[in-house]
Amino acid sequence: MSAVPISRSPDLKRLRDEGYEAEVCNGYLLIHHVPYVNAKAQVDYGTLVSTLNLAGNVTTMPETHVAMWTGDHPCDNKGSPLTKLIADTRSVTIREGLATKFSFSHKPEGGYPNYYEKMTGYIRILEGYAHAIDRNAASQTYPGGEITDEESVFRYLDNASSRAGIVAVNEKLKDDRIAIVGLGGTGAYILDFVTKTLVSEIHLFDKDVFLQHNAFRCPGAPSYDELTKKPTKVGRLEEIYSKMRRRIIAHPEHIDETNL
Known part of the structure; x- marks a missing residue:
């Protein structure tokens, strides 16, 4: 609650x-x-x-x-x-x-x-x-x-x-489910924004590992120790933003013709 x-x-x-x-x-x-x-x-x-x-x-x-x-x-x-x-x-x-x-x-x-x-x-x-x-x-x-x-x-x-004074505007999003494909840079900033809205679910799709160059392309500031653990992009972002909201679902896979 x-x-x-x-x-x-x-x-x-x-x-x-x-x-x-x-x-x-x-x-x-x-x-x-x-x-x-x-x-x-x-x-x-x-x-x-x-x-x-x-x-x-x-x-x-x-x-x-x-x-x-x-x-x-x-x-x-x-x-x-x-x-x-x-x-x-x-x-x-x-x-x-x-x-x-x-x-x-x-x-x-x-x-x-x-x-x-x-x-x-x-x-x-x-x-x-x-x-x-x-x-x-x-x-x-x-x-x-x-x-x-x-x-x-x-x-x-x-x-x-x-x-x-934007409660009514935010309420319009509460039944929406969205997917973000690619979380290396721009996608992570989109996630940072939509996390603060009432969208019902946020699905994250990206198979890649979060590497050092990604730290300079994404919001936030990962530590050196975090980088050495080589987390997946979606796993790392799900862990961070799930502290604030529920229903963020990580999919460590790429989108192609087999899973559309």
Whole structure:
């Protein structure tokens, strides 16, 4: 699993323990069922979203104070828009069927020390106006179980795509299976790139041994001792890139009319 266990990060665990509907998905932190007031001065619910800053699948200090929002334009309890809260109106796809409509900007002095403070800070703003209309409107629903990211080809969470806003683009590749024929130079650089995408499988075809001149044509920096072992190109690259992702399949053979 490439999921981020909520229990491993004290700030995420606190959100869950206090009853918030916390979920980690595609490199984003989501808090569902957050009450707010819409333009009709009615209580409605949306999802608050943040990118995640991680080290070893454990959260670190948020890199930005900005959060995103899937609901409509939030308003005060009289239905007047909270225009000062809105930073942007660009939509970001979180996953199929879930996209943000707004970005929020509310930066305390010194920023947010962790994701608990960040998410609850925004929730207090939205929920405060909702409570003026309905005291029973609540973001703390105490859902059962832990919701985490789905099974992935990656061995740890890809939070680069969420930071760059390209999750939807990357998702288009997840059912693809690709083959790279020849890993001596250009093919190795192609592998280095596609390894970081969601392609389902990567097949490597090359019968040759990884020799000294290949070290100057490929990404990375093999040691002298590695070169003396004379590994196959595909075996060496499979070992390196399998540290990051699953489903890299090495084929120490050339492609010809007999195995096409």
